[in-house]
Amino acid sequence: MAPRHFTRYLVVGAVFLFVIIIFSSSSTTSRAGVIDVLQYPEAIRDKIPTITVPNSLRWSFQSSPHKPPDQRNSTHDGSSWYSDWKWLNPFSSSVTLDQDRIVLPPLHERPPIYTFYDASAKADQETKKIDKEFLLSWRRAWWAHGFRPVVLTDAEAMSHPLYQTLHAKGMPATLEQDFREWLAWAHMGTGLFASRYCLPMAPYDDALLSHLRRGQFSHLTKFQGLGSGLFAGEKSQIEDALKSALNSVKLSAFKTITDAIDSDRFKTEQPTSLAHYDPKTVASKYPVLAELIAKEPNKGRCSLLKLMQAHLHMTWQNTFSTGIVVLQPLAAHTFTLVKPSMDLARLLAECPSSILQSACPPNRPKCTPCTGSKLTVNTASAFRNTSSLFTIAVVPHPYTMITLTNLTTDISVAHIRRNTDRDPWITAVTRDILGDARGGPSRVVSLKDAAASEYGSSRSLWFTTEHFPASFYSPPPPPKSPTNDRPVEEKTAPFPEDWLEHIDWHFGFRIPRTTISHGESLPPVPGPERWAKIPAGLPAERKKAHEPDPPTEEAAAIEVELLRQARETINSKEEVVLKIREVAEAWNLADTEAWKFVKSFRARQVVERLKFEEEESAFETGAARGNSRWWGS
Incomplete structure (x- = not known):
């Protein structure tokens, strides 16, 4: 008796054979055939059918034999990248045909936002210095929210054809100044025009800010x-x-340019995400500060600047109310590896200082002051996609991870292949979002999305160990004997000032340079109150891995030395040293791709900002800008 569904199997087999016959029969020999008939004797090859692949299918499975062209400003500090929409491809080499060239997401076009600064106005040096601090704070805040802040001067206003008609109108001086500012804006073209006391006071993905970033009005x-x-x-x-x-025939009767322009020309929107610290707002919401400005203008303006900076920092902290988490997926022997991330996280969690510690921004009257609930800093073994949690991660090179795991730099090829797991770092980092069954390629895609997507990059900050100077990885100072009346002391994190300034532009505010210690615990061994909190519901075996014993002074010194030697190996050009590095990379393809991707992504951020600062230095010289700028090229 025939098995069940026997007829169905016969039909499927017949259809399969019919398809093979249709696609394999051909009257002529095709060069695209899969079987090379020339390798067989004449008597046999006449009987072998030639399989012809349709041109449409053959084209779809072919990849370009040429490398994509080089792009401007696509190299920095040993990193090379190619900006393309294929950036979520698991491995960049399949797109760039180059092992060292990484595919990054295309840069988002930053819509311009302008402000006006009257550089010709008479003022003392101290006043001008404070003005520049306000401009720096303004530019940094808008840059961090995805805009391109541009400072305009009289040079742009005088470039407008209507500038010559201002004096002939006989308008008041304040109104004439408004027109000069708008003429400078009109000379530059489409965009936003703001006071330098107006700041974006909301998360990056706020609805209004997202609308303004589209640049369509x-x-x-x-x-x-x-x-x-x-x-x-x-x-x-x-x-x-x-x-x-x-x-207008009533021009001389108006006080501001908005009074002079017909109200029908304006569309009015609600400024839910914007804070304007103009004199009227300061007087109504911060009377103490207003009095100080009236008595001592320069001192009061410095206090106003600190208040604006504190509000930017406080708004960021309120956005990530769950806290800051530092990724430490392979906790054994990696305390020194993640130390710079922990130092940075503690600086971000500090309460910013200002003349009004508990005051809220003008647009956020129900904020949560830092003094009431300080942001928590914890470590985590895996990445969590939580919108209210900010993540800081250090991606180690595979060779660095191997030396730390084995506590030695005496690593052989045989040891790597026989005694080490493949891609251990990225497997641990993505375990919570992908589980244990997924392979390296899908894990790389998830990490790239978390690090470089518009949503992910606003909620995380990723480094490699090579982004930090070697001095960052230093043994902790010897512990001091605790006393009951120990005073509060400040601790300065070992970050160079220029390095921190670049990070300031990422967040949009000046990060505190010191942390306040109240004697809760002493290095090098953290007390229980500073140990990472274990998430609820974590399995017993995961709890053990999540809470390793902190290192002793000797163990910390060993980690520092291993990190130093690993950095030398990664940067070395010697053939013998390169061999072991290449073996480590080949054995850990996903970990290597993650390391290269983060390294190139951070390098491109540095290049973008440095290029912007170079272009915007024109306002210091008073040179006029217009069609020769980036938006007219």
């Missing part, structure tokens, strides 16, 4: 209650509004 826009804090518009809308205002 159907109407000339102002914001309710902000006064002259922020405007948005297209070039044609700005030009029409200026011409209409200058032709």
